[in-house]
Amino acid sequence: MAILEVGAVVGLGLIGGSFAQACQGRGLFGALWGVDADPRVLDQALAARAIDRALPGLDGLRDARFVLIATPVGAIVPTVRALVPVLRAGTMLTDVGSVKAPVVRAVDALLPPHLSFVGGHPLAGGEQPGFAAASAGLFEGSRCILTPSASSDPSAVEAVRQIWEALGATVLPMAPEVHDRIVAATSHLPHLVAYALVAAVLAGGGPGAFMCSGGALRDLSRVAKSPPAMWRDIALLNRPRILTALDDFEAALQTIRAALEQGDAAGLHAHLERAWQALASLP
């Protein structure tokens, strides 16, 4: 793949920091610059050689040819808006937000034709946030969804695809609305379920109940260690899709509950086995 002279990462948290480390390890950019509101994070990133140059704001990004926006979802569109007067023609932008349609549509409406935006969502992460949790191998073996739109130049889509592939991800192209519907079920719903499960265990047995648990609760509650503010923002941004996923989940749970209430062993077995079979038949 072509090596771009100057790349930049805006937001050096878990995803942005891991992206920077992974790119530096592979020499994907002639130079990689980092922007973060927190000067301590910039110092950490410089010390880890995740970035070659630290910038406190967006104004210094004029010479960047590629900008990854890895801020919280609510800051992506304002960041693009702030970058428009700064960047030179032909610069490509991409993001890592967990919700795509509202972001992509807003960017499509504001981006001038001389800039290109490719929506992205790496399906990788972890419940520990921040640069301290970042790692160069985070995207190895992961999947990354790209959601090209009217503001995505085909050559920019191809370049962004090659970068993610170079970091070890399998790239899945998808319409932004399809992304938001599927990920509402496969990511946003599981997070809300995990928070609710922790609340239910607390309600039923208090903190001591967590001592009386094995791998099931550990695994099902892990993502409830994720930052609440991040998941509040994601949930509100993808609200209609998540409500539909919650409908599906509540219906499935109600089906299992009804069989249990009625002592319907055959029905209960059939419901559990359908889920079991679905997982067993995955590649």
Added chain:
Amino acid sequence: MAILEVGAVVGLGLIGGSFAQACQGRGLFGALWGVDADPRVLDQALAARAIDRALPGLDGLRDARFVLIATPVGAIVPTVRALVPVLRAGTMLTDVGSVKAPVVRAVDALLPPHLSFVGGHPLAGGEQPGFAAASAGLFEGSRCILTPSASSDPSAVEAVRQIWEALGATVLPMAPEVHDRIVAATSHLPHLVAYALVAAVLAGGGPGAFMCSGGALRDLSRVAKSPPAMWRDIALLNRPRILTALDDFEAALQTIRAALEQGDAAGLHAHLERAWQALASLP
């Protein structure tokens, strides 16, 4: 701890097989015998030296001084009943069932005073069943709940405790009813939630949706790979407690859903943060 001459394991699945392997590795018994309905499993266990002698039925257990019953939950009480005329005075029995009160109460009602039963539930396992998935280290660092009752001689409770501790488990003593209430929330509920979550993802996006997922869905769906028949039986046996746990869970999810529906960012954040805080403050 005192080494018992002959111990026996009835049911050489994941838990019974792991218990046998762990005991053999530590020489906890002069000889360890195994009973299983499946002759191939007995062959595997002999080949792995998990047992010293294979028995197709319970009749040969007359000389056992300790019997671990590691059958499916529905077979524990019938196994105890079948063992009563076989075993010699002073023999101790224990089990590994995931539901305790109905089992312990039934055993209390049928066990003659010359035998002792100590209900047990190791909080360890995995979604893959069977002897093939067993491992000698399964209980290292785990917790094991014991539920002594009227039929538990104190010396038997102490002996069973020492055996589990020798295998690396921390033993938690508890009344059977307390066990069933807590574990309904910390284990049985998470399993049913996992099956329902898989069903919801299938309903919303079909099998292909599982491709568009990261660690959250992987972790939250893992235990839905557990055998459906086993979880059907556990759920039916602990039905009232699980229905209460489902009430708590549905209430917690409804609280989150209501805040999301109303676009109540502060309320949504407060609900998620309460769960996050609870996990963060666990030891």
